[in-house]
Amino acid sequence: MSDLPQTMAFAPHDHAHCAGSGLARAEQIAAERGVRLTPVRRRALEILLEAHRAMGAYEVLDRLAADGFGNQPPVAYRALDFLVEHGLAHRIRRLNAFAACTRPGEAHSPAFFICTGCSTVAEAPGAAIRAAMDEAAAALGFAVARTSIEAVGTCPACRGAAA
Amino acid sequence: MSDLPQTMAFAPHDHAHCAGSGLARAEQIAAERGVRLTPVRRRALEILLEAHRAMGAYEVLDRLAADGFGNQPPVAYRALDFLVEHGLAHRIRRLNAFAACTRPGEAHSPAFFICTGCSTVAEAPGAAIRAAMDEAAAALGFAVARTSIEAVGTCPACRGAAA
DNA sequence: CCTTGACTTGTTATGATGTAACGTATCTCT
């Protein structure tokens, strides 16, 4: 299987801000929805935010276990599924991995760009892409619930390096 | 894991035509590219075309084995990877499944619409969606090589049934 | 022809990813 990504963006940015505001947003969203951001769930989100890259479920599990939570797969999958369901994290299917959402709360159909050179993943707003999908769906009479929009290719840095 | 799809389109169509022309196109494409459509590869494509739905690799493997080919996973994965590489089949990541391409040879970034009600999958042209993705990628300086564009939702028939 | 090198196939073995099911604990509401 391919290597997991190094970061969640191609450009430098205020990483500490991501993690801090991400957790705060999560608390807020959980409260709004009347769901519980329990310790495992909260810690799973922290792990994703701190790593700031896509992580496999078993990798998250290892860290949860190290923090005293259960060490069996369902522990990680349940926490991650919760995060995905509430828009706090995304599942990146080409990588069999999960990543904290960079825009929690905002309704969005994110697009992921995965570099085959350095394994970096970027999450980009996919509103325009989603609109195009909805149009194609409408032609079929299909009602879209959720989307997986992913691309593999070469990031700016790796394009430069290859030249 | 979810059930595998029942068909590859929401609407009735000339199924025999799909299978027949699919194989013919495959021969042609293999010749053009100077690659070999060997017996296993050809049979794997036939299996996908005949089934006319997305199939797991192990399901394809079972049928290959029944026809006297090897019965170990790499046999199926190699044949399927070949088909995907040459645009004769697609991999549908949300389903961990493969399906014969409905438009072999035409350059396209197909979009897949997966019904959660009846497990049917439709392949639709994704040119407009791909264009939107390329635009988003350009903003990041990212060069797109391949895309995975998939949506889950409800097909026309299941929408009607639910009402 | 017949060798040589690239490609293809089959096999063994193992790794990686994901779930079902069940019992216990915890929370919330009344």
Next chain:
DNA sequence: AGAGATACGTTACATCATAACAAGTCAAGG
């Protein structure tokens, strides 16, 4: 405090995928 819903931890297993190696096949040049 009791009842029902939710969440957690565990065992066990199902499913999906690949690495590595040996043996067979093919096409092209000597």
